Amino acid sequence: MKPAPFAYLRARSLAEAFDALDRHGEEARLLAGGQSLIPALNLRLATPAVLVDINGLAGLAGIALQGGVVRIGALTRHAALEASEIVARHLPLLAEAVPQIAHPAIRSRGTLGGSIALADPAAELPACALALDATIVAMGRAGERRIAARDFFRGLYQTDLQPGELVAAVEFPVQPPERRGCVLELARRQGDYAIVGLAAAATVQGDGALRDPRLVFFGVGPTPVRAAAAEAALAGAGGVAAAQAALERDLDPPADLHGPPQFRRHLARVLLGRAAARLLG
Amino acid sequence: MTGSPLSEIDRPNSYIGRSVPRPNARRLVAGRGAYVDDLRLPRMAHVAFLRSPHAHARILAIHAEEARRAPGVIRVVTGRELAAHCTPWVGVLHHLKGLKSAPQHAMAVDRACWQGEPVCAVVARSRAEAEDAAALIRVDWEELPAVTDMETALDPATPVIHPDLGDNLAFRREHVGGDPDAAFADPEAVVVEATFHTGRHTGVCLEGRSILADWNPAEERLTVYQSTQAPHMMQTVFARHLGLREGQVRVVCKDVGGSYGIKVHVYPDEVATAALSKMLGRPVKFVADRIEGMVSDIHARDHRLRARAAVRRDGTLLAMEVDDLTGIGPYSVYPRTSAVEGNQVVNLCGGPYVLKGYRAKTTVVFQNKTPTCQYRAVGHPIATAVTEGLVDLAAEAIGMDPAEIRRRNLIPDDAYPCTSLSGMRFEALSHHKCLARLLEMMDYERLRAEQAELRKHGIHRGIGLACFIELTNPSPFMYGIGGARISAMDGATVRLDPDGSLAVASGVTEQGQGTEAILAQIAATAVGVPVERVRVVTGDTEVTPYGGGTWASRGAGIGGEAMLQAGLALKEGILAVAGAMLQARPETLDIRGGVVVDRASGAERLPLEELGRVVYFRGDTLPRDLPRELVATRHWTPKEYPFCFTNGAQASYLEVDVETGFVRLLGHWCVEDCGTVINPMLVEEQIRGGVVQGIGGALFEHCVYSPEGQLLSGSLADYLVPMSGEMPDIHVGHVETPTRESALGAKGAGEAGTAGAPAAVQNAINDALRPFGARVLAQPFTPARILAALGRI
Numbered sequence A: 001m002k003p004a005p006f007a008y009l010r011a012r013s014l015a016e017a018f019d020a021l022d023r024h025g026e027e028a029r030l031l032a033g034g035q036s037l038i039p040a041l042n043l044r045l046a047t048p049a050v051l052v053d054i055n056g057l058a059g060l061a062g063i064a065l066q067g068g069v070v071r072i073g074a075l076t077r078h079a080a081l082e083a084s085e086i087v088a089r090h091l092p093l094l095a096e097a098v099p100q101i102a103h104p105a106i107r108s109r110g111t112l113g114g115s116i117a118l119a120d121p122a123a124e125l126p127a128c129a130l131a132l133d134a135t136i137v138a139m140g141r142a143g144e145r146r147i148a149a150r151d152f153f154r155g156l157y158q159t160d161l162q163p164g165e166l167v168a169a170v171e172f173p174v175q176p177p178e179r180r181g182c183v184l185e186l187a188r189r190q191g192d193y194a195i196v197g198l199a200a201a202a203t204v205q206g207d208g209a210l211r212d213p214r215l216v217f218f219g220v221g222p223t224p225v226r227a228a229a230a231e232a233a234l235a236g237a238g239g240v241a242a243a244q245a246a247l248e249r250d251l252d253p254p255a256d257l258h259g260p261p262q263f264r265r266h267l268a269r270v271l272l273g274r275a276a277a278r279l280l281g
Numbered sequence B: 001m002t003g004s005p006l007s008e009i010d011r012p013n014s015y016i017g018r019s020v021p022r023p024n025a026r027r028l029v030a031g032r033g034a035y036v037d038d039l040r041l042p043r044m045a046h047v048a049f050l051r052s053p054h055a056h057a058r059i060l061a062i063h064a065e066e067a068r069r070a071p072g073v074i075r076v077v078t079g080r081e082l083a084a085h086c087t088p089w090v091g092v093l094h095h096l097k098g099l100k101s102a103p104q105h106a107m108a109v110d111r112a113c114w115q116g117e118p119v120c121a122v123v124a125r126s127r128a129e130a131e132d133a134a135a136l137i138r139v140d141w142e143e144l145p146a147v148t149d150m151e152t153a154l155d156p157a158t159p160v161i162h163p164d165l166g167d168n169l170a171f172r173r174e175h176v177g178g179d180p181d182a183a184f185a186d187p188e189a190v191v192v193e194a195t196f197h198t199g200r201h202t203g204v205c206l207e208g209r210s211i212l213a214d215w216n217p218a219e220e221r222l223t224v225y226q227s228t229q230a231p232h233m234m235q236t237v238f239a240r241h242l243g244l245r246e247g248q249v250r251v252v253c254k255d256v257g258g259s260y261g262i263k264v265h266v267y268p269d270e271v272a273t274a275a276l277s278k279m280l281g282r283p284v285k286f287v288a289d290r291i292e293g294m295v296s297d298i299h300a301r302d303h304r305l306r307a308r309a310a311v312r313r314d315g316t317l318l319a320m321e322v323d324d325l326t327g328i329g330p331y332s333v334y335p336r337t338s339a340v341e342g343n344q345v346v347n348l349c350g351g352p353y354v355l356k357g358y359r360a361k362t363t364v365v366f367q368n369k370t371p372t373c374q375y376r377a378v379g380h381p382i383a384t385a386v387t388e389g390l391v392d393l394a395a396e397a398i399g400m401d402p403a404e405i406r407r408r409n410l411i412p413d414d415a416y417p418c419t420s421l422s423g424m425r426f427e428a429l430s431h432h433k434c435l436a437r438l439l440e441m442m443d444y445e446r447l448r449a450e451q452a453e454l455r456k457h458g459i460h461r462g463i464g465l466a467c468f469i470e471l472t473n474p475s476p477f478m479y480g481i482g483g484a485r486i487s488a489m490d491g492a493t494v495r496l497d498p499d500g501s502l503a504v505a506s507g508v509t510e511q512g513q514g515t516e517a518i519l520a521q522i523a524a525t526a527v528g529v530p531v532e533r534v535r536v537v538t539g540d541t542e543v544t545p546y547g548g549g550t551w552a553s554r555g556a557g558i559g560g561e562a563m564l565q566a567g568l569a570l571k572e573g574i575l576a577v578a579g580a581m582l583q584a585r586p587e588t589l590d591i592r593g594g595v596v597v598d599r600a601s602g603a604e605r606l607p608l609e610e611l612g613r614v615v616y617f618r619g620d621t622l623p624r625d626l627p628r629e630l631v632a633t634r635h636w637t638p639k640e641y642p643f644c645f646t647n648g649a650q651a652s653y654l655e656v657d658v659e660t661g662f663v664r665l666l667g668h669w670c671v672e673d674c675g676t677v678i679n680p681m682l683v684e685e686q687i688r689g690g691v692v693q694g695i696g697g698a699l700f701e702h703c704v705y706s707p708e709g710q711l712l713s714g715s716l717a718d719y720l721v722p723m724s725g726e727m728p729d730i731h732v733g734h735v736e737t738p739t740r741e742s743a744l745g746a747k748g749a750g751e752a753g754t755a756g757a758p759a760a761v762q763n764a765i766n767d768a769l770r771p772f773g774a775r776v777l778a779q780p781f782t783p784a785r786i787l788a789a790l791g792r793i
């Protein structure tokens, strides 16, 4: 299949990108790694009139440790996250997630900003952003706007991004050593979007308790889903079993070709059990 | 072949049995392949098809005015308009008694019968413009009820898809061999029964279907560049339906990027493309994209089978009974028909075993889904899954080891020739040798011990065995007898050029599997030249001998034997000339390494390039009446047996995560007997690729339809092809029982991997699940199905 006709603009500056977004409004689409957008164009699921290529905006890429946060530019490729020592040291949860995204060829082009802006409900990075209490840095002509990850993902492929804005960076608070995390997912084939995934984090001290747990499931709803009831149960006396039972309240997964809703619920419970074992192990 | 005396093909400079690399590999890897999409002709136009979005709907009106005015558009043609230029076809074969189908047009005329059926063609300067314009066409549809469930297709309440046919039954056949009723009534019989499903799936070729048709009005000739397995068959088809003589049509296959049976059928959009070229008097190209390929490439293996077997407590299998139901879409595919798969199930179930009774029935029904037809190992994976599933159930019922029950019941290796209860004649098979070799290669006893040990730790592994037969090298009894112009014979031509090199041509075709490599090996061996000096041409009806092409693993067995005989004939011609030049009797000479030598001593006498120089440029120096034919053509077709049969055994070792239902494949083994192994590397590649496709069907691939007949798994995001990451190491072993029908002895190796793999995986999963009393018999064995069997969801 061939995409519908479109105009192509390679932005040389942020201002040029904002101009194009202003001028073409709904008709314009930013092009980052293209790993989601180009297939959508070829399938004619998306038919924008103008593609605004932001790959030339070097300022949007890069990983920097600034005080207590790791700021990662939107154009940072998945492969760069994978190779980053800063990420490995300070955001081990993110480091564990990235190799589970797609395949090497896709990771070498796909970007953090693209993944966050697309907000695919089965994607790893939006779930990681939630689990790590990240802040999305949106930028528009008027300047930067910071949005907590929990407020950013609004619905199926819906975010808090406003017309004329782009994702400039994501800021992840540096994780202290006692804050452990893991990303577990179940996919039929290596590199497929997860049927069910879980980005889990908790503070673990000597006593074997999981404090302040974050349980963010992906692939189970319109957005990454923070399992609040299960988190409370996990931190409480009931432990893992109670948390697994509580998922019944947290999750309302869809049926799809992989199986019925109870299939995903079941897998979510299994992943929760495994994640808890990992965090405590 | 150890122990047997050296034959002509085992001479010192033989290439038979050697892993010679493909001659075309470097070219393809260097990006110098010439697939249809690479070809560009002057004034070439592109066609895109508007396809039915409905499974079943009447076409009330097509509004194409806007599309006709769109940029770049050359012509918009509806099905009704095209029908004036292209006759419909009916996919039946006379020997499949009672098989019926309805006339099928290249594009729907009044009514679309499956989601994806082409309805309207847009020819434009570029494919993109053609797609843009196609998006502007509006069709007024009247939706009709869709027949989607094959179980109810014959119910009186179900609408009949083609009222002229009377009902939705395409074909039914029942076969009884021996005395099944007596066997099931045996007082010692333990009867096991189960229902199996093989999921509808398709063969995903790297290169999609593609065609470039070029009607030249000045010559009144149609040249078709096509990604097909059967150029001569397609020549007939284009001629017949476009009102031409066969001689007016030339079909050329340049490189073909995989086919697996998908590209051996007649596709409406491809015939339409040829008709459009004729209508427009210019070249028209059509390349199916992945999305339209998923709804228009043939599907296969949509079967439900109720089956039972009777076994005595001592492990003697007595009988099998299989009741097969399959849905084939709205038309039987032309010209091979969609009844063959079900027919094969009847022919093949129980095939490796000695039985006293056999009853099999297939019921083939129409439905409003993509048509199904022959895909790699036609019917075999289905028959093997059922047969081997029953054997494992029988073993379980009497508490016998799965390897042991097979040993006790496989046809003895010294019982040949013999005929199965389904009427299949076997020349010589090697089930016991293959099974013994398999168990040794996998170290069966060690794996059983490991399985038992790990079970104690909550790790659930399974071992699955599958013995199988594989039908190859069909004689005219497969298609010709039913009235189809599909050649069971193939020819080969071998020519010595003045530089001492060979130019060879064959009627069988290259799809990436390495046919050209083995043809070169055979020609080099037969004549006695280095294989580098052989150039191979295949896939051009104008320059190769007539033949059937590539299907039913026939390339090596039939095309290879023709090449061997042609090479030997040429050699005789060369030695006659050499004898005259050297004043020696030809019988005292031989050709080795491209040089005429003294047969006894091996002393070099005359390089072929010198012989070539003299024959072509100084013929005046040769005796006046010396024949100097340096080209030989030979043809070959099987005559003794309707089909050749190969056999083999496979095993799968895997782990089931009983919490998630996920299966991890740990190892796969296949020991196969394809007769003479011409090129071990290529045979092993065929086996491995076939095993992967078999595993695909067992675990991943599934054409899932909504009740309304919409394909839900219509892209490669949802239709899961097997990927290397999930594949286990696949170990291949060979047993060689050459067929005595030919001098070469090759039986064919292209489909054996696919035939046995799903059964092995099925049995391994069920072996792992046995402690839980759980069982899965519906492919693909997905995590959800396994969890459901375990009662966890």
Ligand SMILES: Cc1cc2nc3c(=O)[nH]c(=O)nc-3n(C[C@H](O)[C@H](O)[C@H](O)COP(=O)(O)OP(=O)(O)OC[C@H]3O[C@@H](n4cnc5c(N)ncnc54)[C@H](O)[C@@H]3O)c2cc1C
Pocket (backbone or CB within 6 Å): A029, A030, A031, A032, A033, A034, A035, A036, A037, A038, A039, A074, A075, A100, A101, A102, A103, A106, A109, A110, A111, A112, A113, A114, A115, A117, A118, A120, A122, A123, A124, A125, A165, A166, A167, A168, A191, A192, A193, A194
């Ligand atoms: C076969 C395959 C498998 C995949 N598997 C996975 C997987 O397992 N997990 C996973 O997470 N992803 C997966 N992906 C998607 C991949 O990770 C994408 O690259 C990613 O989701 C989007 O990033 P991109 O840079 O390619 O974005 P693009 O495709 O360029 O853009 C995606 C969307 O985001 C918008 N956009 C891009 N950048 C910005 C920005 N800075 N600000 C605002 N909007 C922006 C675009 O306009 C577009 O709408 C897969 C992709 C493929 C092709």
